Amino acid sequence: MASKTVAAKDIITLHGSAAIVSEFFCYAANSILYNRAVYPEESFVKVKKYGLPMLLIEDESVKSFMSNLTSQISEWLEAGKLQRVVLVIMSKATGEVLERWNFRIETDNEVVDKGVSREKSDKEIMREIQAIMRQVASSVTYLPCLDETCVFDVLAYTDTDVAVPFTWVESDPKLIANPQMVKLHGFDTKIHKVDTLVSYKNDEWDEEE
Amino acid sequence: MDAGLNRCPLQEHFLPRKSSKENLDRFIPNRSAMDFDYAHFALTEGRKGNDQASAVSSPSKEAYRKQLAETMNLNHTRILAFRNKPQAPVELLPSNHSSSLHQQPKSVKPRRYIPQTSERTLDAPDIVDDFYLNLLDWGSANVLAIALGLTVYLWDASTGSTSELVTIDEEKGPVTSINWAPDGRHVAVGLNNSEVQLWDSASNRQLRTLKGGHQSRVGSLAWNNHILTTGGMDGLIINNDVRIRSPIVETYRGHTQEVCGLKWSGSGQQLASGGNDNVVHIWDRSVASSNSTTQWLHRLEEHTSAVKALAWCPFQANLLATGGGGGDRTIKFWNTHTGACLNSVDTGSQVCSLLWSKNERELLSSHGFTQNQLTLWKYPSMVKMAELTGHTSRVLYMAQSPDGCTVASAAGDETLRFWNVFGVPETAKKAAPKTVSEPFSHVNRIR
Numbered sequence: 001m002a003s004k005t006v007a008a009k010d011i012i013t014l015h016g017s018a019a020i021v022s023e024f025f026c027y028a029a030n031s032i033l034y035n036r037a038v039y040p041e042e043s044f045v046k047v048k049k050y051g052l053p054m055l056l057i058e059d060e061s062v063k064s065f066m067s068n069l070t071s072q073i074s075e076w077l078e079a080g081k082l083q084r085v086v087l088v089i090m091s092k093a094t095g096e097v098l099e100r101w102n103f104r105i106e107t108d109n110e111v112v113d114k115g116v117s118r119e120k121s122d123k124e125i126m127r128e129i130q131a132i133m134r135q136v137a138s139s140v141t142y143l144p145c146l147d148e149t150c151v152f153d154v155l156a157y158t159d160t161d162v163a164v165p166f167t168w169v170e171s172d173p174k175l176i177a178n179p180q181m182v183k184l185h186g187f188d189t190k191i192h193k194v195d196t197l198v199s200y201k202n203d204e205w206d207e208e209e
Numbered sequence: 210m211d212a213g214l215n216r217c218p219l220q221e222h223f224l225p226r227k228s229s230k231e232n233l234d235r236f237i238p239n240r241s242a243m244d245f246d247y248a249h250f251a252l253t254e255g256r257k258g259n260d261q262a263s264a265v266s267s268p269s270k271e272a273y274r275k276q277l278a279e280t281m282n283l284n285h286t287r288i289l290a291f292r293n294k295p296q297a298p299v300e301l302l303p304s305n306h307s308s309s310l311h312q313q314p315k316s317v318k319p320r321r322y323i324p325q326t327s328e329r330t331l332d333a334p335d336i337v338d339d340f341y342l343n344l345l346d347w348g349s350a351n352v353l354a355i356a357l358g359l360t361v362y363l364w365d366a367s368t369g370s371t372s373e374l375v376t377i378d379e380e381k382g383p384v385t386s387i388n389w390a391p392d393g394r395h396v397a398v399g400l401n402n403s404e405v406q407l408w409d410s411a412s413n414r415q416l417r418t419l420k421g422g423h424q425s426r427v428g429s430l431a432w433n434n435h436i437l438t439t440g441g442m443d444g445l446i447i448n449n450d451v452r453i454r455s456p457i458v459e460t461y462r463g464h465t466q467e468v469c470g471l472k473w474s475g476s477g478q479q480l481a482s483g484g485n486d487n488v489v490h491i492w493d494r495s496v497a498s499s500n501s502t503t504q505w506l507h508r509l510e511e512h513t514s515a516v517k518a519l520a521w522c523p524f525q526a527n528l529l530a531t532g533g534g535g536g537d538r539t540i541k542f543w544n545t546h547t548g549a550c551l552n553s554v555d556t557g558s559q560v561c562s563l564l565w566s567k568n569e570r571e572l573l574s575s576h577g578f579t580q581n582q583l584t585l586w587k588y589p590s591m592v593k594m595a596e597l598t599g600h601t602s603r604v605l606y607m608a609q610s611p612d613g614c615t616v617a618s619a620a621g622d623e624t625l626r627f628w629n630v631f632g633v634p635e636t637a638k639k640a641a642p643k644t645v646s647e648p649f650s651h652v653n654r655i656r
Contacts, residue, residue, distance in 0.1 A: 065295035083286055092297055151297045156289045164289060170252050171290035
């Protein structure tokens, strides 16, 4: 008799989950930079990831920034200290915050404390991440045009008792006043749960409600 | 003679001026110049045991924090940013934006900056505040002639020096019109007693007087090579050939009241005249004259007030712009070949004078009550490009510099103002050299 094969579950360790999340963040940030045209599209190169053509920036300074970021995020994730990661897009000229991409992270503390591992199908995680990536790409349709040159920055919200490496500094949250918020899909590795939210500055056109 | 003037005419007015360029300095923090180590140290010192991170607490942030704490069930968070920021993107041209939805429709020329204040202000004491007179003209030798009461002054624009050309006897004056000949050397001075004097500005000598043509004051003058056309309060327009003994060669009859506007077209083929009878006439030289009076080519009666402002378009043939006085307030455009009115624009204010730009497709009009402004219009859209204020009474007289960049305006407020409205002198294109046969170039004086 034919039986539905249950999707094979993989073991996810804390380390693995942290790697997945930080890698996700790297690709998501690249995707945001590409889609929001923070950097010109010529500076991006296509790679295959999550079953989608993902774009990674070639620029050396951005690449090293990203790699430093991801390694540190990974470290904090393993320590269970990371609460959220925020990618901020600001106007280069005025420094005004135009967009905030908010990746909220919920950590299963039991895993952190006791070192157990969880089970979840790799494929399913991939699919969830894929859905988020697609949503990021399609966000262009409703996000207001970024007409001016922009710069980006990444903020990490951590627990207060975390050891701050000297390469990181305290920052203000760079909030947007009266933002519009759109909640995107999230994904879950069973150890880390990531929610995505984008808040952006109200476009003047939307003033009349 | 000084005639008891309190001030010397054509002297510089030093007006308190706002700086033309505002310095909009804003403090933009420079991350690379900041000492993060110290800042970090300063921030974290004494932090041990503190629950709140040392962030500035504004109401929105507090609310945010509270919300965050609620959802996260934690009340301590630090926000960290990586120190070594990536290189900012290179300035992108709008056309490079992949997600740009706006297409630049056509290459837009950068809008030139039109100074909103006069570049220079000179005193013009005793200038006659009469709508129907034409007391200002700028000659091709870059010398400005202005009539203040009984005296004609010449202001050399290249040196800024003033000289007196002539002071008329009181019974003949005041001066009612002034106009440079095309050679920029000879100038015609129309008087209140109906005479017209012809002067040589180089030698400061009077060459001749035209008498007997008009019965009353000569308020408007226009040169066409060797022909000096005079317009009088009697409604007559007389073409005088200044070379011959009996100068009157032609008389145009048609106006029933004072002729206050008189302009020859660029080709010298057509003459536009505007009068206090609200009528604009177009006279054509090719129309044969019978009995020494010539029939007009067109009679344009659309204006409802005196027409003094007349200007022929330099870049389009047969196009004339006319402006109506206080009861009309419109600028009308005419095809002088067919006599059709092409456009009419309500300006809201008495139109005293009109000037076309030689460099761009723009028209400058000067106005009276209430703003006493000069308005720059884009042609043919008639969009207002600039409004220049400064005069405190109606701007009756306007003249354009020979290089086409500067406009001089004079008003009853006894000031003569210069505006760089048509462009900066260095960047203006050189006007096409006029092919004018110089009648006086080989002659030293007229008999």
